[in-house]
Amino acid sequence: MLIAAAFAIAIGFGIVVPVLPQYAASFNVGVAAASAVISAFAFCRLVFAPAGGRILDRIGERRTYLTGLVIVAASSFATAFATSYWQLLLFRGLGGIGSTMFTVSAMGLIVRLSPVTERGRISGLYGSTFLIGGILGPVIGGLLAGIGLRAPFIIYGVAILIAAAVVYLRISPDALGDKASRSAQPRMEFRQAWEFGAYRAALVSGFANGWTSYGIRVALVPLLASAVFGAGPVLSGIALTIYAAGSAVALTFTGRLADQMGRKPLVITGLLVAGTMTIVIGLTDNVYVFAVASFVAGIGSGTLNPGQQAAVADVVGPHRSGGQVLSRFQMSMDAGQIVGPILAGALVDATGFGWAFGLSGLLLILAALAWVPVLETTKRDDLDAVPTGSVDQVPPDERNESR
Numbered sequence: 001m002l003i004a005a006a007f008a009i010a011i012g013f014g015i016v017v018p019v020l021p022q023y024a025a026s027f028n029v030g031v032a033a034a035s036a037v038i039s040a041f042a043f044c045r046l047v048f049a050p051a052g053g054r055i056l057d058r059i060g061e062r063r064t065y066l067t068g069l070v071i072v073a074a075s076s077f078a079t080a081f082a083t084s085y086w087q088l089l090l091f092r093g094l095g096g097i098g099s100t101m102f103t104v105s106a107m108g109l110i111v112r113l114s115p116v117t118e119r120g121r122i123s124g125l126y127g128s129t130f131l132i133g134g135i136l137g138p139v140i141g142g143l144l145a146g147i148g149l150r151a152p153f154i155i156y157g158v159a160i161l162i163a164a165a166v167v168y169l170r171i172s173p174d175a176l177g178d179k180a181s182r183s184a185q186p187r188m189e190f191r192q193a194w195e196f197g198a199y200r201a202a203l204v205s206g207f208a209n210g211w212t213s214y215g216i217r218v219a220l221v222p223l224l225a226s227a228v229f230g231a232g233p234v235l236s237g238i239a240l241t242i243y244a245a246g247s248a249v250a251l252t253f254t255g256r257l258a259d260q261m262g263r264k265p266l267v268i269t270g271l272l273v274a275g276t277m278t279i280v281i282g283l284t285d286n287v288y289v290f291a292v293a294s295f296v297a298g299i300g301s302g303t304l305n306p307g308q309q310a311a312v313a314d315v316v317g318p319h320r321s322g323g324q325v326l327s328r329f330q331m332s333m334d335a336g337q338i339v340g341p342i343l344a345g346a347l348v349d350a351t352g353f354g355w356a357f358g359l360s361g362l363l364l365i366l367a368a369l370a371w372v373p374v375l376e377t378t379k380r381d382d383l384d385a386v387p388t389g390s391v392d393q394v395p396p397d398e399r400n401e402s403r
Contacts, residue, residue, distance in 0.1 A: 003125070006133070009160060013133075014140070018240060021037070022149060022226070027088065028085075031349050032349055034219070034345070035344070039338040039341045042215070042335075044097050046331050049331045050331075056101075061106075065167060072099055074157070076157035079091040079095070106126075107309075120258025120259040124254060128251040188316055189324060193316070196315045199325070201370040202311055208364045210334060211344075211363055212278055212336075214336070219341035225290075246296060255306040264371055264376055266304070267308050268368045270300045274300030277294075278357055283358070311377045
């Protein structure tokens, strides 16, 4: 049911993505201001993340998830009827509050319900489903732009409400865990997770990935397609679809590889591939090179994400409540998504697209260096080696199973 809901959410989000920067630009603002609409959403996610973790611990995953979806739907409807740039910025930003609630609760469920030997595959499956919707959504969104820039936001709101209805009607409170079951688990503090090199590296790569994959890809790729190739929303949607298709292809096998080979090799490879292709995207004026680079960059993202998410899940483990730890990891990506579009948009205004995409690609490549000294998290003995009192011991049955 969560995967089906993710598909509906991804379809709606994909419909909005190609038109959002151009919708913002229709209020007669520059590239940096149009990109700031993307950052506003992430800013609210960032600010609300700590409170979102506490809410999850208090009311449970199901109610947190449903409340978040309803807030995002309301935000999307309000965005569709914005009458000024500042209203658009406000309404879009408020949707980030709901987004934090449902993404952190879904991430917590993946951590708690998936065994260590399957976390990469399950993360990949969840991500693949989200991206399949992301492949279809931008194409639909680009075509719908012909009937007006506001229509996709209404459709997105409807898709979110459908997802909420599916979860509400088909998943009982017990299936997603209740307050009592969560309170029985010991809580992992942020300072405890910080002792793990994998978690620190995940914060670095999460920031770089948020900057590039979730920030400038959404904010600047549609504007690049328009400025360099003279194309409208249709090509923008196709470009984003090509990226999502590359990610989906990679996710069909990288999740399993993250379980078989370990998290670290996949994360480093994904960062290097995505970073290099991001630089190429900013330098080319050939539409075919642009398309191929977008596809390969998507492959890099699809290689990076399962291993990165599974590494964070390994640090938390299924026998601890990691709301605070997970929300901080989400905050690292949101911080990149906030800073990236604004600074990269300012670079575009000042020097052009080449420098903006070049800096973004370099960040991903530098983030790969942060993973080089990291110990592999699938080796549970590495986790048990943390000083006594830092992290609860993994139960004997889980240690034996992992060996």
